[in-house]
Every structure is written in structure tokens, then in C-alpha cells.
Amino acid sequence: xxxxxxxxxxxxxxxxxxxxxxxxxxxxxxxxxxxxxxxxxxxxxxxxxxxxxxxxxxxxxxxxxxxxxxxxxxxxxxxxxxxxxxxxxxxxxxxxxxxxxxxxxxxxxxxxxxxxxxxxxxxxxxxxxxxxxxxxxxxxxxxxxxxxxxxxxxxxxxxxxxxxxxxxxxxxxxxxxxxxxxxxxxxxxxxxxxxxxxxxxxxxxxxxxxxxxxxxxxxxxxxxxxxxxxxxxxxxxxxxxxxxxxxxxxxxxxxxxxxxxxxxxxxxxxxxxxxxxxxxxxxxxxxxxxxx
Amino acid sequence: xxxxxxxxxxxxxxxxxxxxxxxxxxxxxxxxxxxxxxxxxxxxxxxxxxxxxxxxxxxxxxxxxxxxxxxxxxxxxxxxxxxxxxxxxxxxxxxxxxxxxxxxxxxxxxxxxxxxxxxxxxxxxxxxxxxxxxxxxxxxxxxxxxxxxxxxxxxxxxxxxxxxxxxxxxxxxxxxxxxxxxxxxxxxxxxxxxxxxxxxxxxxxxxx
Numbered sequence: 001x002x003x004x005x006x007x008x009x010x011x012x013x014x015x016x017x018x019x020x021x022x023x024x025x026x027x028x029x030x031x032x033x034x035x036x037x038x039x040x041x042x043x044x045x046x047x048x049x050x051x052x053x054x055x056x057x058x059x060x061x062x063x064x065x066x067x068x069x070x071x072x073x074x075x076x077x078x079x080x081x082x083x084x085x086x087x088x089x090x091x092x093x094x095x096x097x098x099x100x101x102x103x104x105x106x107x108x109x110x111x112x113x114x115x116x117x118x119x120x121x122x123x124x125x126x127x128x129x130x131x132x133x134x135x136x137x138x139x140x141x142x143x144x145x146x147x148x149x150x151x152x153x154x155x156x157x158x159x160x161x162x163x164x165x166x167x168x169x170x171x172x173x174x175x176x177x178x179x180x181x182x183x184x185x186x187x188x189x190x191x192x193x194x195x196x197x198x199x200x201x202x203x204x205x206x207x208x209x210x211x212x213x214x215x216x217x218x219x220x221x222x223x224x225x226x227x228x229x230x231x232x233x234x235x236x237x238x239x240x241x242x243x244x245x246x247x248x249x250x251x252x253x254x255x256x257x258x259x260x261x262x263x264x265x266x267x268x269x270x271x272x273x274x275x276x277x278x279x280x281x282x283x284x285x286x287x288x289x290x291x292x
Numbered sequence: 293x294x295x296x297x298x299x300x301x302x303x304x305x306x307x308x309x310x311x312x313x314x315x316x317x318x319x320x321x322x323x324x325x326x327x328x329x330x331x332x333x334x335x336x337x338x339x340x341x342x343x344x345x346x347x348x349x350x351x352x353x354x355x356x357x358x359x360x361x362x363x364x365x366x367x368x369x370x371x372x373x374x375x376x377x378x379x380x381x382x383x384x385x386x387x388x389x390x391x392x393x394x395x396x397x398x399x400x401x402x403x404x405x406x407x408x409x410x411x412x413x414x415x416x417x418x419x420x421x422x423x424x425x426x427x428x429x430x431x432x433x434x435x436x437x438x439x440x441x442x443x444x445x446x447x448x449x450x451x452x453x454x455x456x457x458x459x460x461x462x463x464x465x466x467x468x469x470x471x472x473x474x475x476x477x478x479x480x481x482x483x484x485x486x487x488x489x490x491x492x493x494x495x496x497x498x499x500x
Contacts (some may be wrong), residue, residue, distance in 0.1 A: 138477055231339070232341065251331055
């Protein structure tokens with residue numbers, strides 16, 4: 001079987017697919033690619049099923065070698081890459097021949113670049129998914145130099161002549177769609193306004209579990225503790241510090257702090273590409289069915 | 293019952309009693325509508341995730357119309373009882389006893405003599421929040437959480453007892469440990485503890 005040999009991993013390199021949804025009642029997070037849209041884009045270019053596994057490379061500096069010819073793509077955070085020293089394209093399929101070394105530089109902006117391989121990657125499978133969830137200890141362990149990843153059989157046809165753009169987080173501030181609830185009534189009236197109007201800065205505390213925002217500290221009406229309850233990806237949780245945390249792919253299935261708004265599912269992919277220091281505004285609206 | 297929006301495609305159902313919570317959980321367990329993608333029961337809530345945003349209003353109608361007016365007959369299969377063997381050698385056992393004003397032996401007696409039930413699973417894969425039927429072991433969380441608690445640690449916090457299924461940080465009071473594996477993603481089923489499982493703790497016999 002064809003294999004991909006990992007040579008360098010940079011800050012972190014993880015095998016990710018679309019995760020293991022539907023198991024939250026067992027405490028198992030959905031996990032999967034932090035930016036699912038970029039992974040799916042790479043797979044589409046290669047003719048792979050949308051959920052085929054690729055490598056999620058945090059802040060570049062990943063390198064690998066193929067033991068047979070491979071068709072690959074880079075999507076997500078735009079990055080310069082080379083194949084045996086020659087420039088490789090971004091956002092369109094290219095070939096890495098047997099024994100050649102593919103190396104990624106550091107992305108110009110964004111956090112996570114996806115390396116997809118025609119046929120998809122294998123790994124340690126738990127609950128039907130090879131997605132690495134280091135917090136829960138599920139799926140493929142974080143990659144290390146010397147790891148060899150099996151490559152699956154190619155199925156569909158690659159797309160020719162179409163290039164996709166990398167993620168764009170250059171806009172300042174990034175507008176993030178959200179819905180109010182379930183616990184916005186825990187905020188003071190003033191803080192309801194602040195959440196929607198303030199400019200928030202992504203703090204240095206960002207990982208696959210969530211991102212913490214810096215900005216004005218929100219006030220809760222009382223400190224009566226909430227009992228733990230189920231939470232979703234995109235949940236905007238307000239801990240006692242008043243600085244919101246937005247949950248991403250590896251979030252725990254329950255949480256004990258009030259969730260005052262939820263970021264639109266598609267926009268959580270963009271949040272996973274925001275760097276510390278990037279600014280955003282939350283645009284919460286009311287959910288129509290709950291209006292009556 | 294209150295239905296609270298939780299994003300574009302989920303509803304947080306807040307219930308007035310644990311009985312209502314159990315009834316909704318039974319509905320979802322035994323007759324889950326196809327539109328419901330997943331659900332997470334908790335203390336007084338059930339988070340219901342819907343397959344697509346467009347189906348949320350009809351799931352909301354289903355919840356309002358059927359669940360409380362027409363509770364399902366409880367699953368006829370009796371909930372399984374799991375026996376967990378515990379060595380009561382936890383680092384916080386003496387402190388727990390002191391907080392409750394009883395001896396360490398009395399903590400062990402109260403822990404082993406009541407029947408515990410998994411109210412819900414959360415925090416970590418396979419971590420069950422266990423409620424005892426007679427109580428008497430209410431303790432606060434530790435003021436500073438530990439950075440690493442080993443797998444199998446048996447702990448108390450608030451009304452709950454729990455067993456750490458894998459190593460993790462945590463703030464619960466440790467009273468003992470078990471060698472039993474309660475969550476193994478390679479096993480079928482992976483989780484020994486699911487909502488409704490009853491648990492009896494027995495003191496492990498010291499092995500010479």
C-alpha cells in the first residue's frame with residue numbers, strides 16, 4: 001500500500017476528516033477538521049469523498065515524502081510550498097513523484113493549511129473516524145517525524161483547470177454571524193448590547209477546543225451557577241472573567257458556563273483560521289421559531 | 293418545559309423536573325425522529341441537535357406536542373447494574389471525611405451502601421455524572437484543580453460521584469481508584485456508563 005512519510009511537523013500536524021458526530025450523549029466530541037470547508041475543498045479538487053482524511057497543518061513547516069506518485073492539494077491558510085525545492089501551487093492539484101519531498105513554509109495569514117491526497121489518508125479509527133482529537137485521546141495521535149500514513153484507493157476523478165483561493169482573514173474586523181441564546185438572559189442588558197457592538201480581538205489562547213476573545217468584559221446578571229448542559233460547536237460561553245470563549249471542533253460535549261449566543265456553523269470554520277490579534281465582530285440575530 | 297434556541301440547528305430543552313428529563317430521554321432513546329441528529333441529556337436539560345436548520349420548527353412542534361402530553365412507556369428492559377470495585381485510597385479521602393464531619397470509614401460506607409445512577413455523560417468521553425439514592429456525600433470541588441488525575445480515579449463533587457475514564461485535569465475530590473476500564477474506544481460497547489446505568493460500588497479486597 002502507498003504511504004506518506006512524515007518528515008517534519010511544525011507546530012502541530014493532525015490527521016483530520018469530518019469527525020465523529022452524533023456521539024455527544026457518550027461524551028464523545030464531534031472533532032474533525034477545524035476548518036471543514038477547506039478540507040472539503042481539497043477533497044473536491046482531487047475527486048475524493050468530502051470526508052476523506054487529510055493533514056491539518058497548524059502554521060505550516062510540515063514536510064513529507066511519497067513512496068509512490070501522489071496527486072495532492074493545499075487548501076485553507078495560503079502557504080508557499082516546494083517539491084524538491086521547486087515551487088508548488090496552492091489551491092490546485094499537483095503531483096509529488098516517488099521519493100520527492102514536499103515542504104510547506106509558514107502561511108501568510110490564517111492558521112491551518114490542509115494537505116489532501118488523492119485516495120485519502122488512513123490512521124487510527126475510533127467510532128468510524130480517524131480524526132485526531134488530542135484532548136479526548138481519540139483517533140490518530142498527533143503526527144511525528146517518521147510516521148507513515150497509509151493512502152487509500154482513488155475513487156472519483158480530479159477536477160482540472162479550477163483553482164480555489166485560500167482563506168481570507170485579511171478583512172478587519174471579520175464579521176461573524178450568530179444567533180442569540182440559549183442563555184442570553186444571563187447577561188445584563190448593557191452586556192447584551194456590548195456583545196453585539198464591541199470589536200473583539202482573538203487572544204493568544206486559541207486551540208482546537210476553542211478561542212478566547214479579548215475585549216470588554218461582559219457582566220452576568222447573577223453568579224448563580226448553571227448546572228452543566230449540552231453545548232454545540234460555535235457556542236459563545238461567558239465564564240466568570242466575562243471574556244467569551246467560542247467552542248470549536250474538539251469542544252467538550254457539556255459545559256457549566258452560560259452560552260449566550262451561538263456562531264453560525266459555517267462561520268466556525270473561519271474562526272478556526274483567525275490568529276491571535278485578529279479582530280472580529282459578532283452579528284447575533286434572533287432565531288425565528290423562538291420568537292413567539 | 294421551555295425550548296431555547298441553541299444555534300441554527302439545535303434546541304436546548306429545559307425541563308421542570310428530572311422525571312420530565314427522563315421521559316424526554318426515553319422518547320429520544322426509543323423513538324427518535326429522523327430529523328434529530330443527536331441529543332445530550334444533562335441535569336434539567338436535553339440538547340436536541342437537528343439534522344438541518346429547516347427542520348428545527350417541526351422538531352420544536354414535536355417536542356411541544358408529544359413529549360410531555362404523551363410520555364412513552366418506559367423501556368421494558370431493566371437498566372443494567374454495573375458493579376465497580378474500588379480501593380478507597382484517594383488523596384482527598386481524609387479531607388472529605390473532615391469536611392463532612394465523619395470518619396473515612398463512614399465515607400466508604402455511604403459510598404458503597406447506596407445505589408448510584410448515571411444522570412448524564414459529559415466533560416470527557418465516558419465520564420458519567422452519578423447521583424446516589426440516599427446522598428450524604430455532598431462536598432465542594434477542590435479550590436485548585438489538579439493538572440493530572442489518573443485513569444480510574446473515583447471522585448466526589450457537589451451531589452455527584454464520578455470515575456475518570458482517562459487521565460485528565462480535574463477539580464473533583466479523589467476518594468479512591470478502580471482498575472476497571474469504563475471507556476475503551478476499541479471495545480463494543482465503548483462506554484460502560486450511559487445515562488440511566490445504575491452503579492454499585494464495592495470495596496476492593498486488598499490483595500497480598
